[in-house]
Amino acid sequence: MSAPATPSPAEVLDVFRTRGLMLATAESCTGGMVAAALTDVPGSSAVVERGFVTYSNAAKTEMLGVDARLVETHGAVSEPVARAMAEGALAASPADVAVAITGVAGPGGTEAKPEGMVWFAVARRGAPAQALxxxxxAIGRDNVRRGSVAVALELLRAAAEAG
Incomplete structure (x- = not known):
């Protein structure tokens, strides 16, 4: 069985709208691309509550409440930080679902965190964040960022459908 096709932003918005849910984004390496893709769709304001672009570690801490010790211990590109970003986006908004993205879009990276490594988390109010x-x-910065948007849309759709 093949994986389901990546949903379009309009399809994601339709699922949220049908279920009466609002969403928030917490983006680092994508710099707001998920929020932009969603808000390109007319009527998205019925679903998109807000988006956080937290490119710096300070922004993750100040805007989303990510514990600076998590960043120091695990690095910004890590499962604990992605989870904390998603949970922080929910805490800082009235949204029902939040998706977070933090990664190494490139060029560059390290052996432990190579180019193209991206952590995602999706959180639904009242439940712990799930990370991936x-x-x-090393497919190039643009391709990593576009691929990350596609994964975020898949995670958002799945989270909305799960409830």
Whole structure:
């Protein structure tokens, strides 16, 4: 069985709208691309509550309440930080679901955190965040960022459908 096709932003918004849910984004390496993709769709204001672009570690701490010790211990590109970003987006908004993205879009990276490594988390109010790591590889900054948007849309759709 093949994986379901990546939903379009309009399809994600339709699922949220049908279920009466609002969403928030917490983005680092994508710099707001998920929020932009969603808000390109007319009527998205009925679903998109807000988006956080937290590119720096300070922004993650100040805007989303990510504990600076998590960043110091695990690094910004890590499962604990992605989870904390998603949970922080919910805490800082009235949204029902939040998606977070933090990664190494490239060029560069390290052996432990290579180019193309991206952590995602999705949180639904009242439940702990679920995290996922994707290794896109050194496919170029634009491709890593576009691939990350696609994964975020899939996670948002799944979270909305799960409730």
């Amino acid at each position: 790591c994707r290794q896109f590889g």
